[in-house]
Amino acid sequence: MGDWRHTRAYALEEVKRDTEERLFQPKERSVPSNSFSRAFGFASLGAQILFGTARDSVVSRFSKSTKDKKETSNNGDDNNNNGSSLVTEESLMLSEKNAERLANALCHMRGAALKLGQMLSIQDENVLPPRFQAALDKVRAGADVMPKKQLESVLKSELGPEWRSLLSEFDEKPMAAASIGQVHPAVTLDGKQVVMKIQYPGVAASIESDVDNLMRLIRVANVLPKGMYVENAVAVAKKELALECDYRYEMEAQQRFATLVREDPECRDVFYVPDVVPELSSQRILTTERVHGVHIDSVAAYPQEIRDVVGTRLLALTLKELYEWCYMQTDPNWGNFLYDAEKDVLNLIDFGAAKEYSPDFVENYLEMVHACAIKDADEIIARSTKLGFLTGDESRVMLDAHVEAAITVGAPFRTEGLHEFGSTTSMTKRVTELGSIMLKHRLTPPPDESYSLHRKLSGAFLACIKLNARVPCKELFHHARERFYQRQQERSRESKAMHAE
Secondary structure, three states: OOOHHHHHHHHHHHHHHHHHHOOOOOOEOOOOOOHHHHHHHHHHHHHHHHHHHHHHHHHHHHHHHHHHHHHHHHHOOOOOOOOOOOOOHHHHHOOHHHHHHHHHHHHHHOHHHHHHHHHHHOOOOOOOOHHHHHHHHHHHHOOOEOOHHHHHHHHHHHHOOOHHHHEEEEOOOOOEEOOOEEEEEEEEOOOOEEEEEEEOOOOOOOHHHHHHHHHHHHHHHOOOOOOOOHHHHHHHHHHHHHHHOOHHHHHHHHHHHHHHHHHOOOOOOOEEOOOEOHHHOOOOEEEEEOOOOEEHHHHHHOOHHHHHHHHHHHHHHHHHHHHHHOEEEOOOOHHHEEEEOOOOEEEEOOOOOEEEOOHHHHHHHHHHHHHHHHOOHHHHHHHHHHHOOOOOOOOHHHHHHHHHHHHHHOHHHHOOOOEEHHHOHHHHHHHHHHHHHHHHHOOOOOOHHHHHHHHHHHHHHHHHHHHOOEEOHHHHHHHHHHHHHHHHHHHHHHHHHHHHO
16 A cells, blocks of 8 residues: 555645645626526527627638638639538537536526536536536536625525624635535634535526526537437436425435444544534525545545545445445535545535435346346346336347446446556447447436436546546445345344334
């Protein structure tokens, strides 16, 4: 493992550098908080994109015409052009300027539209057009912040007109701004350092219209592949976003995770979930203990030993959440995992996307992944059909693509020893190629549970790829599978004991 103290010291120096690079420089703009202002914002964005596309098209055609005339004059042959300079309407729609317009508008609108944009940003870069991906990367970095007047209004509404008397200190300058709320450091009356996540006004009530308006723009821009069953995905997203806007739900989820981590001997020393402060929390405000650390993506600059440890812990936790707890924090945003190098602990934050899975679903999914790892095509198809990924009436082309993609994704779990995630770029490229085939031939949308689950699993894999980590994936998976069946036996005994009483 090398000189652990040396690498830890290196990491502490990197923390200082990372903090300097991540200094939050917010743009203060009022959140559109009623249905008219939000609808107008989306309409304005659509008009800007269409106008920009039309203008760029005229400029492009004029430039091409001028170039063709020069080439004809120079070569004496008007058929010399092979068409390579033609700019398509689709490429103009996805121009760098339009991508920038989209990112700026989402950061201004905030709410469900921005959250959906952030969900899309955590994708393999082969899935989305590069310019669109770059815009979403900017979206993931943060949103605009509320003006003080709007901030004060929310605090008074949620905690009462004398809210300042409940705190000894409150910093009006936010330390971060996300899709649904912004975060302010504060100090309680008993001296505890906390952070207060304060929800933007109007975002909860505008989920339906925000998502619908954003999807209209995305369809116009033609950035999503056909055959994605977008309507089903959007319906699931709306349900998930409604829960994320309920900070009381998130508070309960965070308390539940804190208990799970604290009572698990494999977790308690290497993970930490901050305490919540219920008396300073409400439907739109969540106050929690302040923790420190750098985002997972920043750990990519650390020595290999640290990257391996962090990647291993992250994947082990992901498998434990699903297979042992059947309860998962499904938002893989890298900012939700803060590595504290001084304590050698991963701090876990943001539990608004926590989701429970039934043991039956988890068992079928567990055995499907096991089949992927051992290359059992028949079992992959059988479990996929039970779960709802397949109907049983698919063509051979679809089944072959589905099985190959599943076996490709299962590669880390059959690698003996350490799996090197830095060498998996060809894997993601092949899965993307197979995905395009499946989009053409699939007969049914994925089961609702899979949207959040696959977002988290792919996020964990992409984090390990980002870290270039070496992880004992096969060992971790077999341990998680063993623990699942142990827990099943425990549940069965508990159920029998209850019925006996």
